[in-house]
Amino acid sequence: MEETFAAFSKFGDSKSTGKELDNKKFSKLCKDTGIMGKLVTSTDVDIIFSKHKPKGGRTITVREFAVILDELAAKRFPKKSGDEAKAAMRELVAGKAPGTTGTTKASKVGGTDRLTDTSKYTGSHKERFDADGKGKGIQGRENVVSNDGYVAGYSNKDTYDK
Numbered sequence: 001m002e003e004t005f006a007a008f009s010k011f012g013d014s015k016s017t018g019k020e021l022d023n024k025k026f027s028k029l030c031k032d033t034g035i036m037g038k039l040v041t042s043t044d045v046d047i048i049f050s051k052h053k054p055k056g057g058r059t060i061t062v063r064e065f066a067v068i069l070d071e072l073a074a075k076r077f078p079k080k081s082g083d084e085a086k087a088a089m090r091e092l093v094a095g096k097a098p099g100t101t102g103t104t105k106a107s108k109v110g111g112t113d114r115l116t117d118t119s120k121y122t123g124s125h126k127e128r129f130d131a132d133g134k135g136k137g138i139q140g141r142e143n144v145v146s147n148d149g150y151v152a153g154y155s156n157k158d159t160y161d162k
Contacts, residue, residue: 012098019061
């Protein structure tokens, strides 16, 4: 249970120590672990979180998290006895990690697909990409001067002695 708490508290926050969980991350934990559903709504989760967080605080600790889970267990598993419901809730939460399902993906609809296809580029823009569609970097953006003695644009370069 502590591993799950730490994983969700660190999710999306590189500065987090993993010892405190805010309401947004607690709500995500409830959704991802399956606590939230028909019997436990997001309103229930918000109310219980607000009831157990310290006065004036915005986060909960592992101890408060355990108390909240025990309270939610009775609501989530109404047909089980108190200890069975708590055990089922601990089993539901144990070993879970935050998921990224349903996150925004890159759009390839309409003009986006056409505009990002480098094989259809023409003119000077075509020079910025190689045959595989990878960018050439600085060589594709700037005219690199070669000091080989020929004038710029001379087409018969290196053919004098042949």
